[in-house]
Amino acid sequence: MKVKKKHSICIIGGGVTGIATALYLLKKGNRNINVSIIEKENQIGGLLCDHHSNSEWFFHNCQYLSTTQEWVKLLPQNLLFCFPHYYYSYTDLWNQTSVLNGFAFPVFDNQLKSLKINGNNSYESLHERLAAYPDEIALGLHEWVAHLGLDSRKLHHSSAVPLQIARVYPQKYMHDVAVYKEKNLVANELYGVPRSLRNDSFPLASLPICGYNRFFERIESDILNLGGVFFKGAQVIPNKCIDDWKMPTDLSMQNIDHLIWTASPTALIRKCENEKLNSLYMSMQNIVFQCSANISYKPFYIQVYSKSSFITRIFYYDKKITVECTANSRPSSTKDECQLILNRFFKDIQIESSGIAYNEKRYSIISCEDFRLLNSVTNKYNSDEQGIVMCSPWVEFGRDAKIDYLLKLIDKRNI
Ligand SMILES: Cc1cc2nc3c(=O)[nH]c(=O)nc-3n(C[C@H](O)[C@H](O)[C@H](O)COP(=O)(O)OP(=O)(O)OC[C@H]3O[C@@H](n4cnc5c(N)ncnc54)[C@H](O)[C@@H]3O)c2cc1C
Incomplete structure (x- = not known):
């Protein structure tokens, strides 16, 4: 009897996107697949890995998992704890300090000539997006972006999401904003209202009880038990012709049916597309502190928009604090x-x-040129149903969007 050859899938990148993709493939119940994961570092987890110092661990940034997304249910639930998603805003961009509960964007607390948005939503750069606000609001946002050392004319407007300035709340216009948002699509995109004024149900978030490193160690053993294989401390070197890609020993390109690229796109774009990315980045500093409190607070974070400080976010959990600030802070x-x-x-x-x-x-953050290039490369690979390579939708910031997209692509290709 002829034994059917197993379908071989290779995932490049052992961050949360690659790991969730591997778990999805292995848990789908298709016994006729091999899944291997290639990770450049000696540990998996990517951007979520914790920071270790003096035998203590600290979360690296404030990276909550959603409790409702299907892909999160693939992860070991007994190592996660859920809590109400609390967040706050601290803003001093407009000559006074405003603090607000249930809003994680800038709060504008002054009078305006008019709430009206300038122009339509045809902005491409972040500069154009910010200029769409009434001048009084736009000025403070432009100044803050420059204070962080960024050039808003180079940045694509979607960088407003990672910079956490995708919306502003003009506090003095509480009811007008809600009405204007309903009437005008662009206003809806640029203005936000705090949670207390929305009818949404109160969301939960989750974090791993013992930090992300321990969490990923457990996921690694789950993947091994399901038959997955890891190549850690190993890299793939892509090439114009797919047969010339350099793979870790024991993996031959000839035997691979699907290659899912979730790692940084730089090498793939340079070698296969002969193009160079601008790869803009922010030089950040994370400072971790121990603290005391009389009450046992659940995790929360405060988004900070300040012209007098370089702090951008304060993240509290389990009597620890991770402060994010630009690299020039002491x-x-x-x-x-x-x-x-x-x-x-x-x-x-x-x-x-x-x-x-x-x-x-x-x-x-992402430049306008990189946004175009990354989108066109993603479309090229992912729409070629006969092609071997599939890739992450790199222009997406959030992991839910990235992972959902890849899992849908896997289903569409019947893998
Ligand atoms: C400060 C901050 C806060 C964020 N907050 C949120 C949030 O609240 N919600 C949200 O949804 N998203 C958030 N994000 C975005 C989210 O972190 C990312 O979308 C997600 O973690 C990316 O995971 P990934 O696996 O795609 O990439 P990564 O975590 O970067 O993993 C890629 C992996 O590939 C490996 N690698 C790189 N090159 C190679 C190679 N050539 N060969 C093999 N391996 C390679 C890397 O070592 C890494 O382990 C945040 C990001 C930041 C920076």
Whole structure:
């Protein structure tokens, strides 16, 4: 009897996108597939990996998992804890300080000549997007983006999402904003209202109980038990002709039916498309602190929009704090600034340690040229049903959108 050859799928990148894709394929119940994962580092987890210092672990940025997404249900649920998704805004961009509960974007607390948005939504750059706000609002946002050392004319307008300035709440116009949002699509895209004024149900979020590194160790053993194979500390070197790609030993390109590229697109685009990405990034610093509190607070974060500080976000969990700021901040002054901001919301949280800083190049922002190039490469590979290579929708920022897209593509291709 002739044994049917197994379908061989190779996933490049062991971040959450690659891992969720592997789990999906392995749990689908198709026994006729082989799944291998190639990860450049010696551990999986990518951007979600924790920071370790003095035998303590700290979350790297504020990366909550949704509790409702189907792909999250593929992960070990008993290692996750759920909590109400609390967030706050601290804004001093418009000559006064505004604090607000249930809103994670800038709050504008001054008078306006008119709420009206300038023009239509045909903006391409972030600069054009911000210029669509009434001048009084636009000025403060332009100044803040420059204060972070960014050139808003180069950035694609979708960078408003990772910069967390996709919406603004003009607080003095509470009812008018709600009405205007309903009447005008662009206004709906640019203005937001705090949770207290929306009828949404209160969402939950989740985080791994013992940090992401332990969580990914467990996922790795689940994948091995399901028959998946890892190549860690290994890289794929792509080439114009797919047969010339350099794979880790034991993996031959000739035997691979599908190759799913979830890692950084730089090498693929340089080698296969002969194009170079601008690869804009922000030089960030994360400073981690221990703190004390009388009450056992659930995790929360405060989005910070400040012209007098380089802090962009404060993330609290389990008596630990991760402060994100631009790389020019000093841990000692950041500690005092962070304490002052915290005091506006919680009187009893006290930062106790002196803070440990580590730097990060954050590639979440994107230039207008890269946006076009990445979109066209994604479309080229993913619409070619006979092709071997599929890739992440790189221009998407959020992991839910990235992972959902890939899982749908896998279903469409009947893998
Ligand atoms: C500060 C911050 C906050 C965020 N907050 C949210 C949020 O609240 N909600 C949300 O949905 N998203 C958020 N995101 C975005 C989210 O983190 C990413 O979309 C997601 O984690 C990306 O996962 P990934 O697996 O696609 O990429 P990565 O985590 O970057 O993983 C890619 C992996 O590929 C490996 N690799 C790279 N090159 C190669 C190669 N040539 N060969 C093999 N392996 C390679 C890398 O080592 C890495 O492990 C946030 C991002 C940041 C920076």
